[in-house]
Amino acid sequence: MQLRRWQKEIIDDFQSILDSHRRFIIKAPTGAGKTVLASEIIKQFYSGEKVIVLCHRLVLLEQLERALAKEHKVRKLGLNHTEAAFADYDVLLSTSTRARDILDDAIEHAKLVIIDEAHRVSPNGTGYKRILDCFLEHGRDDAHMIGLTASPERRTADQKDQLSLAFDAIIDGANMDKLFDEGILVRPHYRPHFIHDLDLGDIDISSGDFPVAKLAPAIIKSSMISHACSIYLEERENVKPKPISAWFCPDVTVAETTVEAIEELGISVSLITATTPIKERMQMLADHAEGNVEAVVSVGVLAEGWDNPHCNIIVHMRPTLSKVLWGQSVGRGLRAAAEKNTCIVIDVSSNWSTFGPVEKLQWTLWSHRGSYLKFKNRFEWIAQQPVDEQTSYYLCDNKLPSNLRCSHIYKKDKFSDTGCPVCGSFSAIDIHKEQKMDSSVNDIGLHRLFFERIPQVYEEMNHNIWRTLGSTAWTGAEKQELIFLAFCKAFELVDGNPSNSDSEFWKITLDGEADLRTFLVENKIQIVKQEEFNHAILVDGLMHGRRIRALQSNHGILLCGQQFDALQEEALERKYQRALQIIERITVMGCSSQDNLPYFKAKNVVAL
Numbered sequence: 001m002q003l004r005r006w007q008k009e010i011i012d013d014f015q016s017i018l019d020s021h022r023r024f025i026i027k028a029p030t031g032a033g034k035t036v037l038a039s040e041i042i043k044q045f046y047s048g049e050k051v052i053v054l055c056h057r058l059v060l061l062e063q064l065e066r067a068l069a070k071e072h073k074v075r076k077l078g079l080n081h082t083e084a085a086f087a088d089y090d091v092l093l094s095t096s097t098r099a100r101d102i103l104d105d106a107i108e109h110a111k112l113v114i115i116d117e118a119h120r121v122s123p124n125g126t127g128y129k130r131i132l133d134c135f136l137e138h139g140r141d142d143a144h145m146i147g148l149t150a151s152p153e154r155r156t157a158d159q160k161d162q163l164s165l166a167f168d169a170i171i172d173g174a175n176m177d178k179l180f181d182e183g184i185l186v187r188p189h190y191r192p193h194f195i196h197d198l199d200l201g202d203i204d205i206s207s208g209d210f211p212v213a214k215l216a217p218a219i220i221k222s223s224m225i226s227h228a229c230s231i232y233l234e235e236r237e238n239v240k241p242k243p244i245s246a247w248f249c250p251d252v253t254v255a256e257t258t259v260e261a262i263e264e265l266g267i268s269v270s271l272i273t274a275t276t277p278i279k280e281r282m283q284m285l286a287d288h289a290e291g292n293v294e295a296v297v298s299v300g301v302l303a304e305g306w307d308n309p310h311c312n313i314i315v316h317m318r319p320t321l322s323k324v325l326w327g328q329s330v331g332r333g334l335r336a337a338a339e340k341n342t343c344i345v346i347d348v349s350s351n352w353s354t355f356g357p358v359e360k361l362q363w364t365l366w367s368h369r370g371s372y373l374k375f376k377n378r379f380e381w382i383a384q385q386p387v388d389e390q391t392s393y394y395l396c397d398n399k400l401p402s403n404l405r406c407s408h409i410y411k412k413d414k415f416s417d418t419g420c421p422v423c424g425s426f427s428a429i430d431i432h433k434e435q436k437m438d439s440s441v442n443d444i445g446l447h448r449l450f451f452e453r454i455p456q457v458y459e460e461m462n463h464n465i466w467r468t469l470g471s472t473a474w475t476g477a478e479k480q481e482l483i484f485l486a487f488c489k490a491f492e493l494v495d496g497n498p499s500n501s502d503s504e505f506w507k508i509t510l511d512g513e514a515d516l517r518t519f520l521v522e523n524k525i526q527i528v529k530q531e532e533f534n535h536a537i538l539v540d541g542l543m544h545g546r547r548i549r550a551l552q553s554n555h556g557i558l559l560c561g562q563q564f565d566a567l568q569e570e571a572l573e574r575k576y577q578r579a580l581q582i583i584e585r586i587t588v589m590g591c592s593s594q595d596n597l598p599y600f601k602a603k604n605v606v607a608l
Contacts, residue, residue: 004184006174007037014045018144021169023135024503025118025147027363028173030331031185031307034148035067037173038114041146042091043071050109051091054131055116063307064116065093077102085109096127107134111143118147119154119324124161132166150331151324151361152502155208157369159589159597164365169503176359185334186312188345188359191231191422192352192409194378194395198222200319208372209321216251219317223404225254228315228348229261230402235313235346236294241339244288245313247297248329254317255299262295269295272302302332309335312343319349321372323361326351330358353393353409353431356381365506370588373532382409382431390414392432398425446535450560450576453542457554458561466558473555474525481552482527484541486586488556490516491579492563496571509578514600516582520591521605529590533583 003011010017010026017024028034042051053068055061061076068074068091077094085092085106092106107113113135115121121128135145145167152170154163179185199222203214219225228247236243247262249255252273262269270284270293281301287293289308296302314333320326333343345352354375355361374380382393392414396406400423408422409431419426477485494512499505520527541548541556548556564572595602 003036003040004033004174005182006178007033007040010037010171010173011040011044014041017171018045021144021171023145023147023167024169024171025149025152025163025167026171026173027152028148028150029176029179029185029334030150030328031309031335032150032174032179033184034116034150034173035064038116038146038148039068039071042068042112046112048090049111050086050106051112051114052103052106052110053091053093053114053116054096056095056120056127061093061095068093096131100130103131104134104138107131108138108140111140113139113143113145115145115147116149118149118167119151119163121147121163121166122154122161123163123165124158128166151327151363152365153324153363153367155322155324155367155372157208157367159368162366162598164503164506165598167365167503169501170363170365171501180359183336186336186340186342188314188330188334188357189342190345190347190352190357191235192347192350193227193231193407194350194353194409195222195224195227195348196405196407198224198319200378205321205372205376210250210319212251215319216254219250219254219319220257224317224348225258225261226402227404227407228258228317228346229265230404231346231348232262232313232315233265235344239312239344240341242291243294243313244291244308244310245295245315246302246308246311246332247295247315248302248318249297249299250318252299255297258317259297262297267295268293269297271297273299274301276301302329306332307335308332309337310340311335312337312340313346314343315346316349316351318351319378320351321354321375323355323375326355327358327361350378353379353382363502365502366510366585368585368588369529370532370584373588379431392430394420394428395431395434396420396423396425396428398423398427446538447576449539449542451572454557454560455564457542457557458564461554461558461561463558466554469551470555470558473552474523477552479528479530480537480547481541481549482525483533483537483583483587484548485552485556485559486516486520486527486591487538487579487583488541488559489519490582490586491575492559493519494575494578494582496563496567496575498570498574505578509581510599512578513582513585516586517591517595517600517602518605521593521595521602522608524593525591526593527586527591530587533587538583 053064055064065074065076072091073089074091074093075089077092085102086109094103123129123132147167152163180187199218200210203210247258249258255271259269259271272281272284288296289310311333314330316329330345377383390413391411393409393411396408398406400406406420406423408420410421412418420428474485490512493515495508499508541553544550544553593602593606
């Protein structure tokens with residue numbers, strides 16, 4: 001099989017990657033060809049060697065078996081498998097929980113372990129933890145572990161369950177824009193709508209996402225399903241060669257109600273859930289792939305590992321705080337096929353306005369307890385876009401003949417005479433203005449303020465006075481003042497050297513966080529964890545505002561200003577970005593003499 005450009009680049013660089021890393025993730029979008037790459041890696045670099053390929057679901061395992069068996073001698077591990085590992089084959093396929101004794105034995109002999117859908121790897125879970133421990137303790141010294149995923153991130157509060165504890169690097173594989181240009185993927189066309197009567201405000205999200213038990217009744221009570229069907233009728237006329245759609249729902253009750261609404265439109269539809277028998281499910285998907293069934297409605301089973309390149313409409317009906325779920329779902333429609341020139345993404349869940357287009361998603365190896373809280377604002381991505389006097393994002397407020405509001409989200413020149421691109425109405429809400437997204441307190445405004453204000457104030461202040469008052473500033477600080485001072489101290493302590501990968505960025509950042517925690521514990525300074533981090537605290541300190549008093553404000557600016565004297569602009573920028581990550585984590589995790597984290601043990605500091 002002829003390799004794609006990005007696959008060739010990985011193969012060409014693969015030996016140097018092996019020389020630099022033992023456990024790493026290769027990141028590439030859904031449909032880019034990660035399984036083909038895995039097969040080629042085995043063929044070129046591990047011919048005659050023992051290889052294990054793992055994934056978390058049987059349906060994915062069967063897909064891998066079909067793909068790898070074309071080039072390699074493969075055996076899929078069964079539940080009652082008893083023979084010795086690698087008896088008459090070279091590539092062992094398994095889930096993480098099958099025939100554990102055989103799998104443990106195989107890890108000791110394998111030169112390569114590949115984990116598909118690697119974002120599922122839990123270093124602190126019941127399945128992959130045992131495999132990771134076995135690999136590290138008993139695996140061959142020359143063995144490597146490779147993860148494959150489009151979304152290398154775990155959203156979890158558990159600092160012992162971070163993806164960076166399983167892998168030491170992320171290798172960026174395929175860039176989505178290049179894959180669009182090369183025709184490997186089709187560009188998505190987003191049709192985002194905000195459902196006015198979907199009330200999520202009172203739903204408890206302490207679990208890290210909207211609980212389905214509360215979410216489903218809210219959706220059914222709202223106009224979401226009606227909106228989705230109405231929009232779908234319009235957009236199905238805009239795809240070629242004919243509409244083939246996938247609808248993603250949060251639970252069976254929403255899915256069943258959606259199926260009924262689609263059937264009322266006279267459109268053929270199938271419903272697939274986790275309880276759908278495998279044989280029946282495969283027949284439904286085959287009918288869908290052949291175009292005999294136009295719409296497939298699913299609950300939790302098609303977001304990963306399902307491939308129908310003819311699917312050209314995605315309807316997303318599950319509000320979520322997980323950009324992994326958002327990215328994986330939309331990715332199902334981006335594979336290229338004959339006559340297919342785009343994939344229309346109908347989003348009635350506000351996920352587009354929350355996370356942004358999937359091709360622009362940013363991933364992080366580490367998360368914290370409050371990392372999802374910012375997504376409570378269902379316009380979070382829009383809020384972070386540059387605000388200027390010329391353009392803004394609008395929410396159409398026009399009432400349609402169907403009695404639904406148009407609710408389309410679009411961007412336009414504030415002074416143009418064009419209305420909503422869907423209905424043409426001029427009745428619209430300026431989202432930035434309505435949400436009161438003051439540019440001084442978002443990421444962009446804070447960055448600009450920091451780099452303008454620090455050198456200006458630092459140059460005018462008496463350094464000796466504020467330096468001698470440092471101890472008093474810390475001991476007399478109140479809760480919000482401690483956050484400001486901790487940010488400034490993080491900026492002072494964290495390394496400003498360049499990083500060449502996500503994992504290296506986070507290693508430097510966490511080293512800086514550990515240094516800050518050491519300082520705080522040594523000086524008996526406790527930071528009480530809070531629900532979320534607020535940029536406005538830093539703005540107030542930089543501006544000598546009302547919440548941060550002059551003593552704490554000036555000492556913090558002094559700490560930062562000393563770095564401006566010593567370092568070049570590029571290093572200052574890197575320190576700023578890392579310090580911002582550190583203070584967000586410190587704010588929602590807190591800091592005390594009881595800290596017990598993988599990268600910082602407070603007891604070691606206290607014992608000194």
